[in-house]
Amino acid sequence: MTIDRPRMMCLMDYMPVYTSRMLKTIAVMLLALVTSPMALAGWVAVGAKGTILNSSDGITWLEADSDTTETLRGVDFDGVDTWTASGQSGTVVRSNDAQNWMQQISGNNDALWSTVFEGGQWIVSGGRGRILTSPDGIAWTSVNSNFSFTLFDIAYNQNNLYAIAGDLGIATTVLTSPDATTWTQNPPQPNNAEGLYGITYDNTIWIAVGDKGKILTTSDPDSRSWAEQPSGTDTDLRDIVYNGTDLYIVVGREGAILTSPDAVTWTPSDSGTTFDLFGVAYDGSGQYIAVGDEGTILTSSDGFSWSTKESPTFRFLYDVASGKLPQTINFPAQSTLFQNFSASGSYSLGPEATASSGLAVTYTTLTAGVCSITDTTVTMISLGECQIEASQPGDSTYLPAEPVTQSILQISTPSPGVPTNPGLVFDPQDSEVFAPSGSFTLTPPANTTQTPVDPQPEIAYASSTPSICSIPLRGSTEVTMLSVGTCSIVAASAPNSLYSLGGPVTASIEILKRPQNITFGPQASQDFVLNSTFALNPKASASSGLPLEYSSLSPSICNSNGATITMFAAGNCTIEATQNGDDTWEPATPVSQTISLVVPPKQPQVIDFPAQVPLFQDAIPGASYPLSPEAASSSGLPISYRALSPGVCTLSGITVTITGAGACRIEASQPGDDNYLPAVPAIQSVLHILTPPGPGVPTKPGLLFDPQDSELFSAGTTFVLSPAATTTQTPVDPQPVIVYVSSTPSVCTIPFQGSLEVTMLTLGDCTIIAASAPNSLYSIGGPVAGTINIYKLAIPAVPVPTLPQPLLWLLGALAAAVAASKLRRGTQKLSS
Incomplete structure (x- = not known):
């Protein structure tokens, strides 16, 4: 198990490597497009952003559908048919074929580091002391380890002890458990400051590896007594594997590979790479694989000489695991479907069965009362159907094969004389569409054309393509479909007292x-x-249930990564969904959908540029002050400023430099972007004043700004401040100058000096700040604020007039009388 830590590197240093690796990777990806995924890989590697690679031989690697974009750091195989990988954010994915993976519910969000199948159960460890267990890789239970540090790798002694290597941050630790449920902390002694990232067990000792070349060994981790072995390196080590007999291999940073025959004496090997290596595994039959940075994949047949293999990814690979490959048995129909029975007589199988793995096939009789078999020789016991099963139990590389059965009919020896040829014919058959475990009837069946006299010969059938189809030897013409291809059925008629052996004859049925x-x-x-x-919504689906692939038919507009679409330009983005079929499904006709990528209408924005504090600055040429408060746009986009008063001030950024006396007007603007319209500029002013020094302490002018009336809104029109601000404590001239400024410039504006007219811009509260400038007699007055509500005239509802109740009664009585009068006149006309 491994861990990745950030590191600095120069892209130019790796440019030659990237160039050559990129060309090779493109070649591998093109190969993958025309290569059918294997049913079950011999190797799986996992890495960054949900990367999963699989390979049948460790040489040619294909990228799988991981069902996640989370980084995966641990993977293992259960020895039967299930792969499980884990990683960031509590991610756990599972697969039965190493190609199509499905996320499982782990019940946590921690970073998961190690995944193993040991002692008949799945175990995952990770950050914050997280330990998960599962019997099947589907239902997960969180085990309380009672610890909060990171747990990086897991090992098992095939008996009753699990151990996990971890890192406390300031020292290393080891947890042990008899059942993967109850854990005890047993930190190695003497104390070790380096974190441990890999651990394994070799039948007698435990070996752990970690930072700065650390290698520790112990015969019992519960004892806490570990011996440090000299590794000869201070490189950080990340994973270890034992081949089960005589070789330990450790991998680490900067392409480090160490080997040892005894876990004590360590020798460096040349990996041929400077990329960090994070994971290493052995397949039990002579092949080692190491993985690491930038999709690095190394293979070795002896653990000492390593070669780089092409990788379909540049993403970091953090772990690799060995699995088993499938195999099939080819056991054709026997060339002689009938054998004349002779007690204790024998005959040889022909043709014999073969396994796709090349491993030896074993035969067993399924009809012990009819026949027995030794090697490939069948011994007859009685009349009847002799059924022989061919099997292959698998080994460290191959899974057990599905057994295949063939039959031979052991019949009585025909009577002497010259038998008649029955004239067996077996007409051509129509093709059939494959259905799993489906069946069809031979139409027409085989028949004899030269048998006018009974007893009629018995016709038997056998499949000469048992991986494609099967049929009972006798008593049925129902054929069971097993796969797609050419199904060849052999028919023969049994000899009897009148007729000789008929056939064999063959009919082929194409299973489509x-x-x-x-x-x-x-x-x-x-x-x-x-x-x-x-994300595409809805996603495409295939009636087969097979996974879909997506591609962009408008690459200048958009790109697809699975069902995630990246936008490059506005326009019509056409995405095509394809499903290329598999062993039993035809490729589907591609279907596309077009998504309009539209530039949204730009949103308006306004600038809030409050009145400046203070409103006055001494007119000292060369002095400066910052804008305060600064302007802000409702869009959050940055504001630009410019000075509108040459000779009074200049502006750099938000710093105003005084060049003379007068009103320094500053404009705040925002030009907009792809999402926002330009804002209406806002202006604020600061008065640069010449304050002649006067005798004594200046008097406060007593500035007042009485409440203002509300104003009916009319866009762009003005109203006059009434009453204006006044000074109440200024009996002696010179009188101070009063200036006004709007602190709500998006609602209203007012000239800084010389006018009391306020311009209305929109509805709302218009706040005007008044201040009196200091002079030789008076100090600054204010600032004080006055607020004017600018409102919209409401249209009053028109009341519906109502009548007094007595008048309503009178009107009702009159209406009734009129109606009665009309009724009488109508009656009189009818009677006349």
């Missing part, structure tokens, strides 16, 4: 792949934002 179709619903338009992404 199933058709499939893609459903891909319309997509909603998307607001275009350069390089941003969105």
